[in-house]
Amino acid sequence: MSTAATYAEFAAREARGVSPVYERLSLAVAADETILELLATVPEGKRQPNLLFAVVRLLGGPVGDPAAFHDFTVAHWDRIAANLRVRATQTNEPGRCAVLVPVLERLPQPLALLEVGASAGLGLYPDRYTYRYGDRLLGTAGPVLACELTGTEPPARLPEVVWRAGLDLNPLRVSDADDIAWLDALIWPEHEHRRERLRAAAAIAAADPPHLIRGDLVDDLPALAAQAPAGATLVVFHTSVLYQVPDERRRAFERLVGTLPGHRISVEAPGVVPFDGLPPAPDDTLHNVVALDGVPLAWARGHGQAMSWFAGRR
Known part of the structure; x- marks a missing residue:
């Protein structure tokens, strides 16, 4: 193109x-x-x-x-x-946690979260935010993340997270004013609510900094995953990241992540992580597919504003 x-x-x-x-x-x-x-x-x-x-x-x-x-x-x-x-588009949008929580809820607790392409790690705190799914509110602290959820019931509990780590070629630090300025610049001009969310999420991360590693998603992932504590379910996840990865490295990552223990959640465009037999998206704003262990579950908007569940409807 x-x-x-x-x-x-x-x-x-x-x-x-x-x-x-x-x-x-x-x-x-x-x-x-x-x-x-x-x-x-x-x-x-x-x-x-x-x-x-x-x-x-x-x-x-x-x-x-x-x-x-x-x-x-x-x-x-x-x-x-x-x-x-x-520079890279390291949009660290906490709102994407709203499409992770319905999947994380279904996994054996407690969880050890490892985010690939973590930026400043704000996506590693799904247990510290509050969510609004329609008229249902989940959580009592942190920024309120609204998500229009259809096709499934809203999650009934927050995930229990006992370990959180991130991998990025250029990890950002919430304590660094220049890094926060870059994250702010990545937020679209009219989206003042996202700026407020960024500040609130950054305060949470600053109070309990995540374990962020500068590294490659293939070369350095196994060693970081091995640090997850015994007794916790390892969850490797990535949201709108792999489109920046060259095809050969992306294929190597796909092969590697399938060999790790635990689970993988991907939230990527279907042209980046393809699936056979996807139902059509309800509208053209839902352009990411949420998948667990390679099984597609739902369509989602890029910043977590909406999620349309189509697998195993309940």
Whole structure:
């Protein structure tokens, strides 16, 4: 897919109805030959809309006005390109825990959680947040994460987590102001509720920091998994991560993770982790598949806002 088509698709599939600012900006970039030519000078994996827009925001550039965005991007391209090359879309969205909890509830407790692509580790605290599934509230502390859940009953209990660890090529620290600034820049402009959520989740992580390891999802996963305590169910999980991994490494990860004890939860687009015989998604905002041990269970939105269960309905 061309870079222009990528931006047009991002506008239609991800930003429409979610971020008018990014929908408008994505369409403008898709038709902006100058910016498209500049993007062609960085590796293909570094041309994605979320990454470009976040880098511009981090550097103090405007995203609300496409013309001003164009001028800033052209004038500051060297700095922007340098950041694109070394940064990744490490969106650390706690809201994704809302689609993990219905799966985690079904596993033998207590749990040892290991997140691949953990960023700052905010996804490692599903037991510390509160969830709203329709009119059902689960939990009493932390930020409230709302999820429109259909096809199954809301979970009745929070998971019991006794160990939490994360693996990332570039782990971020909630105690580092620059790392928090990058996570803030990755949040879409209108989503002030997500900024509030980021601050609340970061406070939880700062009070009880997760065990984060800088490493590769193939080379370093077995040693980290071996640190999980005996008597706890190991759960390796990843959400919207594998699309950034080259195909060969992704296949190596798939082979490796199947050899580990415990369970694996994946929340990825079906083009990244494919499955046969998937039912159609109820709408085009549900573009991730939630799976347990390679068995697809539900469709989900990218930030955990909705989940449509289709396996073993109860």
